[in-house]
Amino acid sequence: MKELFSHIRGAVMVTLALAVVCCGIYPLVVFGIAQVCFPAKANGSLIVEADGTVRGSRLLGQPFASDKYFHSRPSAAGTGYDATSSGGSNLGPTSKKLADSIAQNIADYRIQNGLATNAPVPADAVTASGSGLDPHISIQNALVQMPRVAKARGLSEEKVRALIAAHTDPADLGFLGEPRVNVLMLNLALDGH
Amino acid sequence: MHSYDWFQLGLYVALLALITKPMGLFLGRVLDANGRTWFDPVLKPLERITYRVMGVKPNVEQDWKQYTLAMLMFSLVSCVFTYAILRLQHWLPLNPQHFGPTTPDLAFNTSTSFTTNTNWQSYTGESTMSYLSQMVALVIHNFGSAATGIALAAALVRGIARHSAATLGNFWVDLVRITYYLLLPICLVFALALVSQGMIQNFKPYTTAKLLEPFTTQVQKTDDKGQPVTTNVAVTVQAPKLDANGQPVLANGAPVMLDVPKLDEKGQPVMTNMPVMIDQKIDTQTIPQGPMASQVAIKMLGTNGGGYTNANAAHPFENPTPLSNFLQILSIFAIGSGLTYYLGRMTKNQAHGWSVWSAMMILFLAGALVCWWAEAAGNPIHHQLGVAAAGGNMEGKEVRFGIFNSALFATITTDASCGAVNSMHDSFTALGGFVPLFNIQLGEIIIGGVGAGLYGMLVFVVLAVFIAGLMVGRTPEYLGKKIESYDVKMAMLALLVLAVSILGFAAWASVSKWGLDALNNSGPHGLSEILYAYSSANGNNGSAFAGLSANTPWLNTTIGLAMLIGRFLMIVPIMAMAGSLGRKKVSQASAGTFPVSGGTFVVLLLGTILLVGALNFLPALTLGPIVEHFQNHQGTLY
Structure with missing residues (x-):
């Protein structure tokens, strides 16, 4: 039972960690660089x-x-x-x-x-x-x-x-x-x- | 079949061969808890903090049951997380288009779909998902499910490589290290390369463009509440025209038909509600925006395949140029290819790794050539109508990719469990569409999904070794380990689950109203649509014969279940096999040991794959694409 709880804690915390790193920091870094280096393309080649x-x-x-x-x-x-x-x-x-x-x-x-x-x-x-x-x-x-x-x-x-x-x-x-x-x-x- | 297409095919295989070794070496460092990489100065602190908040001791390894349990817990928790965001997206930020919540069955289907690395999509991304749902709820699985697949493959390889060992590694460490050191750095560079080709990456609301030439079209009239307005009209049926004497009027010997009101038993006209159509002038085009490039990079590299837009990689934003297309197909195979080198290195038998790679490449090239040939040959019915035969079958394909790059993409995306599409497989010729379907049914072991391809292929390797042992009458051995009944049972279980689930669900759907109502095509092609849907779901591919209207409670639920079965009921026996292999002792190779490298091994492996894979599905395929091919050449239409 204790092992199960430690797995659940790991799962919850790693989900949050990945959400911050992969779904927050990463797209924002790509966004920042893209908007500086390729502004026209990053905004739809309008x-x-x-x-x-x-x-x-x-x-x-x-x-x-x-x-x-x-x-x-x-x-x-x-x-x-x-x-x-x-x-x-x-x-x-x-x-x-x-x-x-x-x-x-x-x-x-x-x-x-x-x-x-x-x-x-x-x-x-x-x-x-x-x-x-x-x-x-x-x-x-x-x-x-x-x-x-x-x-x-x-x-x-x-x-x-x-x-x-x-x-x-x-x-x-x-x-x-x-x-x-x-x-x-x-x-x-x-x-x- | 142009010469520059042949050149591109050759270059593709050569580049893949070139990156296999460096990728494999790098994987060796990432999958070693104490391995060092160039990214340590930046990422090591992040890795340590992550372990601390998780309460994980990175140097404590797990046995196969603990490893599997940790993987299942992560999948469950992250799946619930996604379900919650999809249901609540209307209350959450980053929703400039004010999309409402997704329905419960769609949220179930989508969250299991992304958790299982399938990325089957019953929805149209650009008109359903908020930026937050795309960027967080879906992308977390693009990373997480890819890392999970690679982790499981690594655990199986450790089981094969180690001897007398109780543990297979630590799932949490593998998950975090793969995500941080392997996926993130490559994606960062890849996403920017995609933006340089024209892919969007922004957080703007959708843009309204003024069309150069406005046009008028008929649309359904809606009331103030957005409900379609209908009108009650009489239903008509066709009846023969009668002359004054009550005799049918003939023209050229055939009766002349008239539309007459349909009458019920009481002689009253039958009425029905028809939508009211009105002319609508269309003078604008709404251009979707959003954080696409960051999502597409991991979608391809992690063989997820879930499109940002409905048209997936056929959409000009999601795959702007042939160069972006080339990078995308290279990224689908990159990690899976590297894993075969990792296998060779870990088992200290590099020839074995390359032999597995060669078997994969042979199957890849065979599929690509058949698909390319079939699409270039085109559709004889359409040629008869007046379509120039030289153009091939262009229905559902983009001009910038043409026949070759569409066929190549379709083959690669189904060899791997990617499922992104740059052309519509539903509109492929019968044999052209047979190739992606068959690739998925073989178990996606041709390079395959990241990790999943390798562990699927290793099941076939164990079976091939077992069959070789039976043929020469010796106890089968794989890299010095005796393959015993428990291992073979587990290997067979992993394969049979797939076949039973695909064929069972497809059979159920094809005799049920809910299955038949969803079809976009009739005749054998309708069966192909259903068969493809459950093959794709069980194989965790996610591509579709997309005419199927899959966003219904029945289909969302059964396809969701098929994805869970295809992922987790396959993984558990494989992990049991990994645990069993890891505990075994290694015996010295002798003259009678079957070598797991070289031509004989490759041929035996291919034979096992084709016999086991083909025989399971051949009857169903005969009723779908194969019979359709012959009907197509006879000119039969449905």
Whole structure:
């Protein structure tokens, strides 16, 4: 019995000690250093205009529908790009619901971009991401959308192509991950921000 | 399957091999109560104060029962602590979003989930948990349960390495030293590296951003109290259209169908409440904030896996770049890999440690390649619809990670008992999703959870040695110790508990209304969702086929029980085995002794793992992902 009590005391006190050290001191030290060394990143990589309006985060995607903007991927987060309810569709490979929604996305994408009715469509353009907040599209996807955006804005395709290139991140260190286009940053650039 | 992906895979294995020895040596110092480290000047005083408030004498060792009892007490007390915070978070500080208390069943599920190093999450972090709940109630287990796992592995290794010894170390000393000297310093550096990639670390309320292009969507209308407004409408059913003579109207030989009101027995129309939908203009995006980086660092290093956000490591804040992704997958395996070196060093048989490591790497590479190939091949049904086949299966995956890094992450997170996800396993192809499920069912012994992977693997080693002994007709010996019936019984018990609990709970759920109602997918994929949930819970993994709506009292409770069974009913027989091994005498190796290193041993170990692991679960897997694979290629939809 005495042994049990000594174990309970140990358990209670070590829980409190870990709470102080690992859940108090440690996150606060990380917070302090992060706020000094990487203030913009530690606070969400926010895009803030001169008047203080927050336009979004460079890491979080936003939905776009009109022809003059590049479109993000379909999103399963809330009503679309809802950053308080991140997540994917979680529909499996034999899901009819998924197949139907992909078929609809393909039809829409072909019409929007003036593609032939049997043209293959980039996979990322018609599938929902895991987070529902994917800020990126593939380069192929951006290039398919490029003529539409150029036409809607009365810009030359070369100009838009150059903007795509300027907002394309290569694979990290040349081999990690995929090259990708940040849609929000590209659209902000198109708007002249 | 690009060349730079192959290069990354090679680099990953090479880096892992490189850090294994230094990590193992460092573990040797941390797990020695009198070991010295570089951090002594800062941390030694803290360690001494901690022992003093706990009333622990650091140089008094415990036998296996005392050690296990101390571990159980710590788990119980810290679990209650978390339960209390989750239930009371609305009265506690650091809750800028004013989240209410969690329900009792969710608090039970979450506190057992984090105590058992599972980190199964039935909730959406960014809309449920206050900063205090995240930072204290959950993070304490990210450290505590990881340290507990490593401590238990160390106790088992001591049992194997020592002879004629009654004790296995002191649980409290192991717990404190692992947390202070191993986990904290690495996490501090790791968390800052993650912030440098874009991960958040702040205490601000959520930020409201003005969308570049506002949009209108249909949402459910709610009244002043936030309750959905409904309207009473007639239920309609489909019926054949009839002509003036009462004959069905045909079009191309098929009857034309019409929507008609459904009538009850009395001929009255059946009514139902339908939600009222209204147009809502959405012109803002609420951006979550909080102390994320400090939590994510230990979530990965301690193979906990519980996401700060619902999307876990798929969320752009929680895994901003492919580089942060690479660091995260390296950290999942780092300690577990080092523990195999620690095993070799403690047993003075480094070849044994590396042989165990090699067996793990073979299984890892096999899983990673199958998963990668399946995801790159994509879904034939979607290709037929017009998706470019070259892109692979991108449903549930992020563009920055692509196919390879999603498949690699999924394999690693389930080889280990991590359970963080950077893509949605539920949307993987049938075979791509089979790999994570199978990895968990093997017992997460491919590097495995910190500590848990090693003690799980050592159970298989004991069995492999036992089987080798039976084959040559000699008393089985493991590193000079006779493996007797008691040891084999305990090893088998640890394995059978897992199989019985996974299959039992999954069978129960798949024939119950509460189980079937939670499904997001039908057909074989629905069974996979249930099977994955209980495999993940018992294996203390925490990843999910996340379509399952798990936040219901039935699922929260059964999954909570499965996590407790999977953790503690496995640990107790293993600790009994550790105690028994520690008491044994060592006999000299002779020509007939089965060597526990080298190719023969690795093959025998792999055979034992695959036979025992695969045979238990093959029938269930056949009805889930395997049949789904064939249906997928036939074009069957559900």
